Amino acid sequence: MTNVITTDNVRISYGDHEALHGINLNFQENQITALIGPSGCGKSTYLRSLNRMNDLIPNTTVTGEIRFRNNDIYSNSTDVVDLRKKIGMLFQQPNPFPLSVYENVAYGLKLSGVVNKRMLDERVEISLKQAAIWDEVKDSLNKNALSFSGGQQQRICMARVLAVQPEVILMDEPTSALDPISSAKIEETLMSIHDQFTIIIVTHNMQQAARISDKTAFLLNGDLVEFDQTEKMFINPKMDATSDYLNGKFG
Amino acid sequence: MEMQGEKNISKHLVRKQDSIQSKFIKPSKATREDQLGKLICYLSIGMIVALVVCILYFITSRGLATFIQNHVGIWQFISGSSWNPGMVDGSGNPQVGALPMIVTSFGVTLLAALLATPFAIAMAVFMTEIAPQRGTKALQAVTELLVGIPSVVYGFIGLSVIVPAVRHLFGGTGFGILSGTLVLFVMILPTVTSLSVDSLRAVPIHYRQASLALGATRWQTIRKVVLKTATPGVLTAIVFGMARAFGEALAVQMVIGNAVLMPHSLVSPASTLTSQLTTQIGNTVMGTLPNNALWSLALVLLLMSLFFNLTVRFIGNWGKRKYES
Ligand SMILES: Nc1ncnc2c1ncn2[C@@H]1O[C@H](COP(=O)(O)OP(=O)(O)O)[C@@H](O)[C@H]1O
Ligand SMILES: [Mg+2]
Numbered sequence: 001m002t003n004v005i006t007t008d009n010v011r012i013s014y015g016d017h018e019a020l021h022g023i024n025l026n027f028q029e030n031q032i033t034a035l036i037g038p039s040g041c042g043k044s045t046y047l048r049s050l051n052r053m054n055d056l057i058p059n060t061t062v063t064g065e066i067r068f069r070n071n072d073i074y075s076n077s078t079d080v081v082d083l084r085k086k087i088g089m090l091f092q093q094p095n096p097f098p099l100s101v102y103e104n105v106a107y108g109l110k111l112s113g114v115v116n117k118r119m120l121d122e123r124v125e126i127s128l129k130q131a132a133i134w135d136e137v138k139d140s141l142n143k144n145a146l147s148f149s150g151g152q153q154q155r156i157c158m159a160r161v162l163a164v165q166p167e168v169i170l171m172d173e174p175t176s177a178l179d180p181i182s183s184a185k186i187e188e189t190l191m192s193i194h195d196q197f198t199i200i201i202v203t204h205n206m207q208q209a210a211r212i213s214d215k216t217a218f219l220l221n222g223d224l225v226e227f228d229q230t231e232k233m234f235i236n237p238k239m240d241a242t243s244d245y246l247n248g249k250f251g
Numbered sequence: 252m253e254m255q256g257e258k259n260i261s262k263h264l265v266r267k268q269d270s271i272q273s274k275f276i277k278p279s280k281a282t283r284e285d286q287l288g289k290l291i292c293y294l295s296i297g298m299i300v301a302l303v304v305c306i307l308y309f310i311t312s313r314g315l316a317t318f319i320q321n322h323v324g325i326w327q328f329i330s331g332s333s334w335n336p337g338m339v340d341g342s343g344n345p346q347v348g349a350l351p352m353i354v355t356s357f358g359v360t361l362l363a364a365l366l367a368t369p370f371a372i373a374m375a376v377f378m379t380e381i382a383p384q385r386g387t388k389a390l391q392a393v394t395e396l397l398v399g400i401p402s403v404v405y406g407f408i409g410l411s412v413i414v415p416a417v418r419h420l421f422g423g424t425g426f427g428i429l430s431g432t433l434v435l436f437v438m439i440l441p442t443v444t445s446l447s448v449d450s451l452r453a454v455p456i457h458y459r460q461a462s463l464a465l466g467a468t469r470w471q472t473i474r475k476v477v478l479k480t481a482t483p484g485v486l487t488a489i490v491f492g493m494a495r496a497f498g499e500a501l502a503v504q505m506v507i508g509n510a511v512l513m514p515h516s517l518v519s520p521a522s523t524l525t526s527q528l529t530t531q532i533g534n535t536v537m538g539t540l541p542n543n544a545l546w547s548l549a550l551v552l553l554l555m556s557l558f559f560n561l562t563v564r565f566i567g568n569w570g571k572r573k574y575e576s
Contacts, residue, residue: 053464085466095457098480098574107475108465146575157461164465 001028004168004198005050005087010064012045012054019045021222022064027168032190032199034213034230036206038250041219043202047170050200051087052080068168085112088166092173094153096145096160101128101137104145104156108164123163131159132189151182158189171201175208187212206246210234218242307553314550317543323347328547334511334527336541347544349524351513353551356523358428358514359503360496363435364489367443371492372478372485375447380473394441402438406505409434414506421518426508429517434502439492446491450484451477483570487563494559498552500525524548 005027012020020042027033035043048054049062052073066073073083085108096104105124106114114120124141128134133155137148145156154174161169175183183205190199190212203209209216210230217227218241226233226242237243244250278286317323323345331348333340340346378386413433418425454477462472478485500523508520509530522530528548535542 051464053460056460056463081466081468083466084464089464091457091460091464093457095455095461097458097461097476107462108467111465111467111471111475144573160461160465 001031003027004029004069005200006065006067006070007050008065008067010046010049010062010066012042012049012063013061014057015059019222020049023219023224025217025224025227027198027200028215029198030195031214032194032201032212034209034216035200035202035219036204036209036216036245037219037225038245039204042222043219044172046219047089047172047200047202050168050170051084051089053084053089055080085164086166087168087170088161088164090154090157090161090169090171090174093177094150094157096153096156098144098146100142101145101148101156102141105159105163107160112164124159127159127163128156130162130189130193131155132185132192133159149182151178151185154178154182154186155189158186162193166197168198168200171199173202173204176204183208206234218245220245310546310549310553313543313546314553315547317347317540317547321345321540321543323540323544329353332513336544345540345544347540347547349544349548349551351511352522352524352527352548355428355431355507355514355521356497356525356555358521359431359435359507359523360493362428362432363439363496364443364493366432366436367440367492368489371440371443371447371488374444375451375485376473376478378448379451380469380477390444394445397437397441398445402499402502403505405434405438406502409502409506417518423516423518424508424520425518426506426520427516427518428507428514428521430506431503431521431523432517434506435496435499438499438502439496442495443488443492446488447481447485450481450488453484454480480574483566483574486566487570490559490562490566494556497555497559498525500529504529524552528552 003026007023007025010020010023011018023046025033035047037043045054048057049066050068050073054060054062062074068083068087071078097107099107102124105127106120109120109123114123125134125138128137133152136152137143137156145153148156154177158174175186178186187208190201193199194212201209201213213230215228216230216233218225218233218237218239220241226237226239228238233242234246237246317328318325327344328347328349330350331346332350333346333348334351335346338346374390378390409430413430414425416425417423417427417430417433421429458476458480459472462476463469467475503523504526507522507526509522509526510520511522511527512520514521528545531541532545535545
């Protein structure tokens with residue numbers, strides 16, 4: 001299996017405060033990797049470093065090496081804009097633009113210079129279908145995306161990410177703000193697309209990690225405690241901390 | 252013995268109830284204070300409302316006197332282009348055509364807004380998106396300073412810098428719409444800028460994040476997300492700037508030339524509604540046509556400010572429908 005993203009001794013500090021103390025993790029092509037751990041352990045920080053969204057937070061320093069398809073993404077020659085087209089991101093809160101559903105999904109394509117109406121229509125439809133939201137929005141593509149429910153908005157955002165055809169999709173607790181039914185639909189979407197994308201998902205929901213992920217990484221206080229096949233880790237964790245966390249002894 | 256005891260208890264209960272009841276029936280000190288506060292509030296509001304109604308009634312009744320008492324046609328007032336309320340023309344009609352002033356007022360207002368808008372947006376983008384820390388401090392100080400300068404100072408600077416410069420560059424006297432526009436441009440710039448800044452700041456940070464995460468450049472994000480969703484706010488800012496420009500009297504009066512003539516170029520002396528009011532109101536006698544005619548100009552100003560207010564509301568509602576459903 002090829003590694004799509006490799007990270008080596010990644011340390012991230014906000015000012016003087018070091019949030020991650022050297023993380024080594026590799027992500028394989030077309031696999032779903034779950035990042036779990038109690039809140040504040042650095043999951044979001046780590047995830048944001050993979051598509052350089054940390055650049056937007058002042059006073060953040062990243063050391064160590066993060067490679068995407070063997071290119072150092074923090075090297076000066078990396079085109080951040082291009083990188084983010086290849087490594088998309090779905091946020092915790094659904095955040096569609098206050099534009100129509102169509103405009104939302106077509107946004108990334110238009111950025112890349114796609115102007116052909118037929119091509120746009122086609123990509124929008126495919127992406128909405130992939131995100132399992134097409135049937136609910138196909139008659140109201142011109143309606144403001146904000147007028148849909150939270151769960152629908154999150155799937156519209158999913159379609160918006162998929163439309164750009166990234167190689168990797170980062171998700172930061174994408175279902176924690178949603179009701180169980182909407183969460184299930186997002187999970188279904190993940191299962192149906194996971195042979196085409198490399199997915200890294202932060203989740204608070206242990207069952208979710210168990211259901212959907214191939215591999216799981218457990219972080220605690222800025223350190224990587226354990227990283228293994230999800231089944232192995234959930235049935236037979238190597239570390240006591242992992243076992244305690246999985247059994248709900250803290251969290 | 253037992254009966255007696257029960258009676259005592261019930262008597263006691265009744266008395267207790269009485270005291271509780273009276274407590275509830277009599278207003279407490281806090282309640283009385285509450286009512287007094289309300290009363291003061293309502294009185295103040297009532298006075299303000301009465302004041303506003305009086306002003307509106309006064310301007311309207313005076314302003315309509317031109318048409319009712321002096322029998323000037325409304326159409327003649329709006330479309331006539333000769334203004335000399337003290338005189339009658341060849342056919343015996345008073346000369347109260349306000350069109351030159353209406354055109355000039357709109358002219359300076361629109362031109363000033365047109366000129367100020369790109370600068371205001373550029374400054375607002377710089378302050379909110381490009382250099383939030385450095386830019387905000389510096390420009391905040393500048394805008395606050397500019398707002399604080401009294402309009403007579405702007406007029407004075409206009410008179411001693413802009414008018415000679417315009418005269419030098421374009422010939423003529425230097426007085427006219429161009430000078431008025433330039434002075435108003437500087438005067439409304441801080442208003443439009445700071446309101447635009449507010450509306451750009453109101454764009455939620457997660458729209459920017461979403462856009463950047465999709466591989467947009469910062470500039471694409473500003474153009475396609477930030478400015479787009481802030482459009483209603485920026486339009487409102489422009490209308491507020493226009494309202495200020497339309498109503499500004501002193502500074503404009505000092506540089507526009509105050510000749511009630513149909514402006515045939517940007518550098519010919521002209522007169523706005525407000526500048527005509529400030530220069531002429533002292534020269535007329537209450538109750539005469541020249542005085543009534545000035546009140547009619549004031550009425551036009553009043554209607555225009557109403558129009559600006561309605562526009563702001565309309566834009567607000569439209570923006571809510573479009574971007575916040
Ligand atoms: N923008 C920030 N500025 C400063 N400190 C931050 C910032 N974001 C996160 N942190 C700190 O970094 C640590 C990890 O946070 P985070 O990555 O959000 O954890 P998680 O996503 O696992 O809950 C926490 O101690 C948090 O306080
Ligand atoms: Mg987090």
